[in-house]
Amino acid sequence: MDAFTSGPVSYLELVAVFVAAVSGGLAAVRKRFDVFGVLVLAWVTGLGGGILRDVLIGDTPPVGISSWKLVTAAIAAGVIIFFFHPGLERMRRSILVLDAAALALFVLQGTTKSLDLGAGVLASVVVGVLTAVGGGIMRDVLVGEVPLVFADRQLYAVPALIGAGITAGLWQLGVLGLGTGLGVVVLVFGFRVVSLARGWTVPRPGAGWTARWGRGSGRMER
Amino acid sequence: MDAFTSGPVSYLELVAVFVAAVSGGLAAVRKRFDVFGVLVLAWVTGLGGGILRDVLIGDTPPVGISSWKLVTAAIAAGVIIFFFHPGLERMRRSILVLDAAALALFVLQGTTKSLDLGAGVLASVVVGVLTAVGGGIMRDVLVGEVPLVFADRQLYAVPALIGAGITAGLWQLGVLGLGTGLGVVVLVFGFRVVSLARGWTVPRPGAGWTARWGRGSGRMER
């Protein structure tokens, strides 16, 4: 599956990292971080999912700290955000679409890399999803927010999970290649974009839950 | 020490993961997370300590992402919480007791695995404690709370530390087996349950500390 990490697809990966890093840089700007904070948040958000992937499958040092191309893509996003963040406001819709593409690429690449390194099907699906959502979770924790992906009811992790599952299935059948891989990307991307356009959501637990329970329940209701 | 990871003990492990995962799922419900958030919090809380253990001792991919049995136990807890959380309220006391059993099992198993993989006595004690308390710390960070285990004054980490120390001592003496191992579990479990029943606490630093100090001291008092 080198097709996903070299050649034309690797350029797409740089775009994916850049787009994810933009969301990290913007979160840092909103929190009034300084220039170092903006650059680190861009790096963590763009590459944190892949770093988590590589640590979990034992491929150290992670490419998110060793690849000049990837680190440059993430830091470049941070620099651009630092200087030009108001301009990016107008591109909100474009960035959401690019972010859906990044989600799809991260899932395919994270799952495939993990499978190729022998991590097994289940671990590879988990790692594929974490590659896609891990950077955003780190971003939210570092700016002091509850991770959006856990609470905003959007279909973000669900397309990732489906894409990772299909990728693993194709790999087990021995038919994961450039064509089928791009099929996965199109599917995850399309599912995400359609769900955005239609406002689809996933459910929350039932609303009748008001009771206090367990260790420290009191402070939970602050 | 395969006795702790196969045979009857491995069923106890599934129960331990399930119980820990329940506390994660309930924390997610309290925060109004969506279904993905509830399942991830259940997984992180049930298996995060073991994932931390495996990453720290270099045993990748961690069983917390690669074992079908363990992942199923954690996700099952999340699903049940998602649908039936009000019913679990009535089981508060039972769950606290089960959680004490989970604490004891995680300590024994985490310390032993680390010793068996050659991590040394000190690292294995640290890893044993982290196996037991790491998932809860991740749960609290992800829901935006200060980790309960650092601040609630309960005897939770202390029995874990004592159990990990005794496990390492037995291992060094060459007498760690199914019998002595279960002795450790009973000791940690009993210590935890008795401390709960009697309301024992560990001390806080003296209360006279009101001064401001160091970098960023001002914002600490917000």
Next chain:
Amino acid sequence: MDAFTSGPVSYLELVAVFVAAVSGGLAAVRKRFDVFGVLVLAWVTGLGGGILRDVLIGDTPPVGISSWKLVTAAIAAGVIIFFFHPGLERMRRSILVLDAAALALFVLQGTTKSLDLGAGVLASVVVGVLTAVGGGIMRDVLVGEVPLVFADRQLYAVPALIGAGITAGLWQLGVLGLGTGLGVVVLVFGFRVVSLARGWTVPRPGAGWTARWGRGSGRMER
């Protein structure tokens, strides 16, 4: 580069860990953590950067959990803070100076260890900076604060980055030894202390940024 991990320099390392651990213990005291919380925060802040380094470069188990000397230095700081924290208030200025020395030592040692283990120049610079600032970031996340190093505009990470870059350059030229290494330490230390004395700061993004943007922008402004 064994000169940096044995002999006289290793004593300096214990002092560096101790000083960093003091800041963790004090943060825990401010948050009214219990004795376990104080000790864990001291340990995480003193050794968390090195643990992150070792996990990222695949050197497990990390010395931060396996070295008796290092763990004792961190825990000793926690114990002293637990009992004597008001007295440390008067030493504020001394501790800031010692912390600058710790920053410098961590950068040199983290970068060098990573280079020696073959992680490459870019990864080693990243890892060197993370060795120096990682413990403080973990401290802040665990006490529920936004990491100070991202937002306080101080020259803290910048001297670390410069020091890591110079260390990597010296290593590539084959002239990194005890003398040049100590030169790096003096440079990072001096830069940090002078920037403190003069109140130098790094910039924030432009202040005109008030617009809402992207996923979850609403809740960012809470």
